[in-house]
Amino acid sequence: MTPDIRINADRMHRAFDELAAIGATGDGGVDRPTFSEAHLAARAWFRRQIEQSGLIFRVDGAGNHSAFLPCGPEGGPSILLGSHLDSVPRGGRFDGALGVMAALEILRTVQERDLRLKFNLEAMDFTDEEGTLVGLLGSSALAGRLTQENLREPRGGRDRLLEGMQRAGLTELGMLNSGRPAGSLGGYLELHIEQGKRLERLGRNIGIVSAIVGIWSYRLSYVGRADHAGSTTMQDRRDAALGAAAFTLAARQLLMRDFPDCVVNVGRMEFAPGAFNIVPARVDVSLEFRSPDAAEFEKLNKALLTAAKEQADRYGLGLDTADLGRHDPCPMDSAVQQAMTAACEDLALSYVSLASGAGHDGQSLAGLCPVGMLFVPSVDGASHSPREYTAWPDCVNGANALLQIVLRLAS
């Protein structure tokens, strides 16, 4: 049996609200992109919280900030709890922040009860989970997986990365040497908002994450011919817009018919030359798709590329396909999922097993230690938006469930 203890919900609420005020956008959201002034202010505030609590403050070469509680064997492995304090531009106040505040509160709760566990505990704020600069930067570094390549062509641009690192007092060498030794981690656990509507729709308190989806991105370029849009008949055109439009509709149909557990997004198109009076010569399509299952992931990839080519052929267009990279689907540890189920039953919380459609730092750590994630409901599924909201009792349920899981795994 695990001890019948609960987190201090009022203390967590005060901390959550103080944090939400840093970089607040006035509409319920926060603007704390990685290494922005507001992000660094949130980290400074987190450090003060840790030090005032009597926990040990740590920061590594990748800028990951953490609270350490030596409640286990000296020099022994830790269970890492965490999430991130950075946000997307004009994002919500729950994404990442809730997980860090819950982790901190769990360390405070264990600390004030003076519990002795099989593991030490560490509550971490990972650097750049949202990928303003690199994407899962801090967790990749901590897992020893960050490469010079990752830093050389960051998705946010090299100049912006270097400028941000300077502001945060970080170096490339430090980042590349932030890997934790094998055996130093007993597990990684994260509480996060769902960012979807499934828990709300099913009326469940807790989502036990079965896997983090794989994400694959492409740039598909339909290539036609620029012609005068007045003097060229409809029949004579090789209009790149037609291929891009037809693919967008075909991809959706394909997913809804054959891949019910997957999603696809055409998030952007760029038209060239892009004038009212010129038939589009080229349309670049930003394509992304996700699957929780490795075999489906490959099948979906083939089906989408086939559909893309079919639409190009149909309208007499060329098709250039640039693979922009993939993260494979990442199953969560089954023993951790069992502990989560037991914890929910202990606490009389309703739960359901589901895949995470979003990427998370746990992906980086999956090879290093057992990884697990818990979700709490997102009202209306809103995410990466100031409309993002989770009712406070749900946040408390999530934190208490996480505490029980820690105690199960560490007692």
Next chain:
Amino acid sequence: MTPDIRINADRMHRAFDELAAIGATGDGGVDRPTFSEAHLAARAWFRRQIEQSGLIFRVDGAGNHSAFLPCGPEGGPSILLGSHLDSVPRGGRFDGALGVMAALEILRTVQERDLRLKFNLEAMDFTDEEGTLVGLLGSSALAGRLTQENLREPRGGRDRLLEGMQRAGLTELGMLNSGRPAGSLGGYLELHIEQGKRLERLGRNIGIVSAIVGIWSYRLSYVGRADHAGSTTMQDRRDAALGAAAFTLAARQLLMRDFPDCVVNVGRMEFAPGAFNIVPARVDVSLEFRSPDAAEFEKLNKALLTAAKEQADRYGLGLDTADLGRHDPCPMDSAVQQAMTAACEDLALSYVSLASGAGHDGQSLAGLCPVGMLFVPSVDGASHSPREYTAWPDCVNGANALLQIVLRLAS
């Protein structure tokens, strides 16, 4: 009977080639956007040609450059011949330039024969036909139709317009006061390349333009909701891309089925927020359509707006519709078309009546005097491109036809 005279094809060829070297891009094209260095150099060259020919050089407050030949009654009306020396960025060497060179050659031919006609002749290079800054700027000014409004929000941007005007030594006041008095023009005639494939496909020498199409532009904005592209199911999305894509395909179908003489173009889409991992909240569609017939123009407008709304409803999206303005279809003068037919028959040139899918300066002048246009074949229909090409014998045919028409109308 009109005199059995012909233009000097060699002289016109030399002039055409000299002009094509100004702003040449090395791939057969020219880059002479309005008031660029190359454009002003072409105008200076045109002035020298006029003065060396013993023709009278004129320039008005809108920068329209012309050669004047007093071959008719002193102080009497003129037949205006012309086109433009500006090009689209990296355009072709025939569009506009051929019409100005043919007009100049006709004045030289009439001058060296010392013909006395019922009208004086003027060969004009209009300012900014291509609309780098305003669109039909010079011809609108000459027709007394240019407004302060036109200059206040030019499509090329106000700063660029003012900067160009300064370079060309022009003022707003001068532009707004360049209108020709009523009765000063006996007609306006223009030779132009077809910019389409119809003459080539039909194997005809000359296109007699029946009308210049009307052009109507809209910005259609499909409005959905930005959601996380990983954690939002396909069913839960309000994806603005779907409306934009479905409309693009529906518009094409509608045109090909019900409006065979019209064309439609979706030349650009802009996605917001425009990220791989966010469901598009808004897609702005640049829509333009054209019709040679006023009644069809209105019918097509209604049909397209209905289709736009249908696709919005189908995908649960909002639709904002911004009317960006229209130019009505402009029928060519019927007496001028009859003179063109007769001239082609005199010269044993095959011909066909067709609408111009592109806009031209004649539209501006249609209320002021009888207007007519002749087309010569464009190889492969290429236009606004360095690939633009018309075989030299076709250019000569066009210039000789234009000369015969002038003689018919002015004898």
